[in-house]
Amino acid sequence: MxxxxxxxxxxxxxxxxxxxxxxxxxxxxxxxxxxxxxxxxxxxxxxxxxxxxxxxxxxxxxxxxxxxxxxxxxxxxxxxxxxxxxxxxxxxxxxxxxxxxxxxxxxxxxxxxxxxxxxxxxxxxxxxxxxGALGPEPFDPALTPESFHAALQRRRAPIKAVLLSGAAVVGAGNIYACEALHAAGIHPGARSDRISRPRAAKLLEAVRATLARALELGGSTLRDFHDAQGVAGGFQLEARVYGRAGQPCPRCGVLLQRRVQGQRASYFCPGCQRR
DNA sequence: AGTTAAACCTGGTTGC
DNA sequence: TGCAACCAGGTTTAAC
The missing domain is CATH 3.20.190.10 (MutM-like, N-terminal)
Incomplete structure (x- = not known):
């Protein structure tokens, strides 16, 4: 979870x-x-x-x-x-x-x-x-668009894998990485080191906004998760791409796709997420 | 050194 | 209905 x-x-x-x-x-x-x-x-x-x-x-x-x-x-x-x-x-x-x-x-x-x-x-x-190997916390003020972009520049792997690795920012797992990439209009297969400064800034903002929104809704509950008092999360109802292959993209209408990448499923829109 | 596969483990869902 | 195959929120460890 x-x-x-x-x-x-x-x-x-x-x-x-x-x-x-x-x-x-x-x-x-x-x-x-x-x-x-x-x-x-x-x-x-x-x-x-x-x-x-x-x-x-x-x-x-x-x-x-x-x-x-x-x-x-x-x-x-x-x-x-x-x-x-x-x-x-x-x-x-x-x-x-x-x-x-x-x-x-x-x-x-x-x-x-x-x-x-x-x-x-x-x-x-x-x-x-x-x-020890964890990257910066997403809401750490020391994490800036500049430092984030620099961290992305150091990796040649697909941006989705880099997000999951936590090397540039920690906290986004499979659901929120997919959602943030969609919000930023970046294809999950885009090479990390080829992401421009402005797009990196947009991605950092998307990661922060996605995690903050999920926090407001008590997280995502796909199956097991509940908080310490037993309450389930609500973000999964707001997910735009995660688990929605075959449905139209809420932004551009193109059908969403699911692709396995680094042994994890990526959900994305081939229409409005660019490499 | 960096990237990618295999492994850990259980249970629910899907398809034949 | 039964059973095999596939899928799932993560991350370390081993192998290219």
């Missing part, structure tokens, strides 16, 4: 409720992408600090007076977090429970591409290794 808007919606839903909560228990289900990296008992009695997000990762600081580390969470392809009191009995896809004094944070993830890993800090491994 989860691209940046879904992860941020999730963060907002758990940050306040979990602030200063005490960890009372940990329950592990089936293995996720990586092992937890710490004995579950070591987490008991720690307190939860402000929940942060970097790219599509969430950072749950745990401390005992002094910062002691935290949990780095990723929702993978089908993961979602819920926070509830009392917590329902664990189902077949509930693979991590953090029982706290303010409710149980539960990761439900059918495909188990998600992860919960302990790290001493964001600057230490494994967090540093996982976050």
């Amino acid at each position: 989860p691209e940046l808007p879904e992860v941020e919606v999730t963060r907002r839903g758990i940050d306040r409720p979990l602030r200063d909560a005490t960890v009372l228990g940990v329950r592990l289900g089936k293995p996720l992408r990586w092992p937890l990296g710490v004995k579950p008992e070591a987490l008991l009695g720690t307190m939860i600090g402000p929940v942060a997000r970097r790219g599509k990762y969430l950072w749950l600081p745990l401390h005992r007076g002094n910062p002691a580390g935290g949990l780095l969470l990723h929702l993978g392809m089908s993961g979602s977090l819920s926070l509830a009191t009392p917590v329902p009995p664990a189902g077949a896809h509930d693979h991590f429970d953090l029982e706290t004094s303010r409710g149980t944070l539960r990761l439900t993830d059918p495909r188990r591409f998600g992860a919960v890993v302990w790290s001493e800090s964001l600057d230490a491994d494994p967090a540093a290794r996982l976050l």
Whole structure:
């Protein structure tokens, strides 16, 4: 599911409720992408600090007076977090429970591409290794049309692949990359390094607008995603191209196409998206 | 070094 | 109805 808007919606839903909560228990289900990296008992009695997000990762600081580390969470392809009191009995896809004094944070993830890993800090491994290669946050003021264009210039791969890689900006996954490219009038197969300054500026603006709009609507729910309170997203109803092959382009009327590119489906309009 | 394929895993949908 | 094939929001790791 989860691209940046879904992860941020999730963060907002758990940050306040979990602030200063005490960890009372940990329950592990089936293995996720990586092992937890710490004995579950070591987490008991720690307190939860402000929940942060970097790219599509969430950072749950745990401390005992002094910062002691935290949990780095990723929702993978089908993961979602819920926070509830009392917590329902664990189902077949509930693979991590953090029982706290303010409710149980539960990761439900059918495909188990998600992860919960302990790290001493964001600057230490494994967090540093996982976050180190990420590009800039989309709403970071330091990310400018100039720096974005420069980042695109360094890659020869198709622009769609570059967006998904997060090298130039993090947060746009398959849905929002398709939507942003359409909004900017850029063909997903366009070579990254051949995108002009003005078009790069337009693309950055499109990425920002797309992610911001998705955030407003609570993200996209294709199947699994819901926020920590169980509410589904609404952006999928506003998608202009994603999942709409064969339908007319809302901008120019040409029939939308689906093309597999770098083992991911791209949805685009051959009429108004140019290379 | 940069780009592309394979892998991880489950379940829903589609088509024969 | 049954079953195989294909598809799905991500990202690391291995292979060209």
